[in-house]
Amino acid sequence: MAGLADVFLAHRTALLRFLRARGAGTEAEDLVQDLWLKVEGRDGEDVADPLSYLYRMANNLMLDRYRSITRRERREQDWVDAGSGVMAEAADDRLADERMIAAQQLEAARAVLRDLGPRVELVFRRFRIEGVGQRTIARELGISLATVEKDLQKAYRAMIALRQRLDTE
Amino acid sequence: MNGARTMIEQEEALDWTIRTRDPDFRDWDAFTRWLEAAPGHAAAYDALMLADADLPALVPAEPLFAGTPANDRGAPASRWRWRWIGGGAIAAALVAALSIGMTNRADIYTVDTRPGEVRVIALDDGTRIEINGGSRLRLDHNDPRFAALDSGEASFTVTHDASDPFRVTVGDTVFEDAGTIFNIVRAGDATRIGVAEGEVIYNPDSDAISLPAGRALREDGRGLTIVSVAPESVASWRQGRLAYDNAPLADVTGDIARSLGIRIVGAPPLRFTGTILLDRDPQRFFARAAPLLGVTARHTRDGWILKERDGPQS
Numbered sequence: 512m513a514g515l516a517d518v519f520l521a522h523r524t525a526l527l528r529f530l531r532a533r534g535a536g537t538e539a540e541d542l543v544q545d546l547w548l549k550v551e552g553r554d555g556e557d558v559a560d561p562l563s564y565l566y567r568m569a570n571n572l573m574l575d576r577y578r579s580i581t582r583r584e585r586r587e588q589d590w591v592d593a594g595s596g597v598m599a600e601a602a603d604d605r606l607a608d609e610r611m612i613a614a615q616q617l618e619a620a621r622a623v624l625r626d627l628g629p630r631v632e633l634v635f636r637r638f639r640i641e642g643v644g645q646r647t648i649a650r651e652l653g654i655s656l657a658t659v660e661k662d663l664q665k666a667y668r669a670m671i672a673l674r675q676r677l678d679t680e
Numbered sequence: 681m682n683g684a685r686t687m688i689e690q691e692e693a694l695d696w697t698i699r700t701r702d703p704d705f706r707d708w709d710a711f712t713r714w715l716e717a718a719p720g721h722a723a724a725y726d727a728l729m730l731a732d733a734d735l736p737a738l739v740p741a742e743p744l745f746a747g748t749p750a751n752d753r754g755a756p757a758s759r760w761r762w763r764w765i766g767g768g769a770i771a772a773a774l775v776a777a778l779s780i781g782m783t784n785r786a787d788i789y790t791v792d793t794r795p796g797e798v799r800v801i802a803l804d805d806g807t808r809i810e811i812n813g814g815s816r817l818r819l820d821h822n823d824p825r826f827a828a829l830d831s832g833e834a835s836f837t838v839t840h841d842a843s844d845p846f847r848v849t850v851g852d853t854v855f856e857d858a859g860t861i862f863n864i865v866r867a868g869d870a871t872r873i874g875v876a877e878g879e880v881i882y883n884p885d886s887d888a889i890s891l892p893a894g895r896a897l898r899e900d901g902r903g904l905t906i907v908s909v910a911p912e913s914v915a916s917w918r919q920g921r922l923a924y925d926n927a928p929l930a931d932v933t934g935d936i937a938r939s940l941g942i943r944i945v946g947a948p949p950l951r952f953t954g955t956i957l958l959d960r961d962p963q964r965f966f967a968r969a970a971p972l973l974g975v976t977a978r979h980t981r982d983g984w985i986l987k988e989r990d991g992p993q994s
Contacts, residue, residue, distance in 0.1 A: 525709075526983070529708065529712045529715075532715035533722050534722035543883065563708065564819070565940070566708040569985075570700065573722075573831055574726065574729055577729075577730065578730060578733075579976070588819075614856060616738060624903070628886065628887065629883075630883075630887035630904070632904065635739075635887040636903075638698075639701070639732075639739070640739055642703060643703075645704075646704060652880070652890065653890025653891070653892065653916075654890045663698050667697070670738065671694075671728070671731045671732075672876070
């Protein structure tokens with residue numbers, strides 16, 4: 512079986528194209544290089560589907576990048592808020608608040624999932640919390656793959672809407 | 681115009697978020713082509729993946745599918761024995777032959793069993809229902825394919841007819857047979873079903889989850905749990921045995937009380953895996969079963985009081 516490095520070299524152009532499409536822009540070449548360094552470190556590992564594994568690594572690189580940019584923007588915003596006195600709150604109070612908010616969010620999430628019906632809830636938990644693939648879930652529940660897809664779309668829409676609602680509260 | 685387009689892109693981005701989240705996702709070429717199709721696609725996908733990353737923190741993590749998924753059926757289910765091993769102390773079996781009426785009007789009647797009493801009902805279509813003690817079942821004189829379990833426990837050995845499936849209603853839930861032996865317990869707001877042979881469909885008109893032999897489902901206020909069970913352990917109360925896999929003790933004590941016709945007070949927050957043998961003599965039963973369950977049992981005027989054992993005994 513071909514090692515990760517061999518597969519990387521054979522598909523370097525395709526991975527570069529993927530990173531560009533993912534929005535890497537002028538940094539795509541640098542990111543491919545980052546990817547190569549990671550691949551070299553793992554070349555000995557036994558990977559079932561090396562090409563898919565490489566794409567996933569590339570995708571994760573982009574997600575990390577997006578996350579750190581978003582976080583930086585948020586921090587800057589917080590700093591501005593703090594400067595205007597909005598964040599003037601004792602640390603203790605904030606901790607207690609956070610705990611209360613977390614409990615409320617849990618309750619809200621439970622209610623949203625319950626409203627979707629037992630199967631949708633089960634499918635969503637299996638997929639997103641326990642990391643089981645859609646094909647396996649379909650087989651476990653004796654339902655079609657299309658049904659699993661529809662359930663997940665329903666659950667995701669509801670959960671993302673909930674998250675947005677919680678964020679703006 | 682622009683708004684509609686954004687909506688469609690949003691839907692597509694969600695679709696790709698879910699697809700790429702799947703551990704078995706392979707179609708990276710198609711994903712690349714979608715990303716290249718419009719400059720906004722990558723950003724829409726990133727935003728959704730960021731939201732996706734937060735979802736586990738929002739959702740209480742409760743294992744809802746325990747045990748190994750039964751991809752392959754192991755040894756075929758052993759043959760059912762119909763009687764108590766220890767002899768027919770509670771074989772107050774009632775066999776009622778019911779005729780199918782010519783009218784379509786429902787003619788509901790109720791079958792109640794006292795705690796400790798077992799009844800067997802044979803319907804005209806060949807279906808056989810064994811009702812455990814302390815249970816209430818409703819049947820229809822005019823429709824032998826209808827049953828409703830309001831409380832307690834019953835086992836169904838159904839004569840399958842695809843054109844006219846047998847349905848059991850439990851609270852808001854419907855179970856439909858697909859050639860089947862299955863057992864249902866209804867206690868409080870919790871419903872449990874175990875499938876010994878064939879297949880049962882959970883809520884055929886909405887959820888349509890199929891439960892093959894060796895699968896059990898529990899439904900309560902916290903949602904659905906699906907577990908794998910040994911098919912021969914399903915409805916083992918009929919042979920004087922109760923078998924569990926990581927079951928809450930409250931379920932176990934409920935089953936014992938129903939089967940032995942006794943009152944049990946208190947269920948420590950324990951879980952139980954294993955098989956216990958029923959015994960008509962509660963004293964003798966608890967002498968053997970209490971240590972297995974990790975409790976002490978004391979008989980009082982109010983019934984049997986169960987308490988958690990203090991730590992490991994040396």
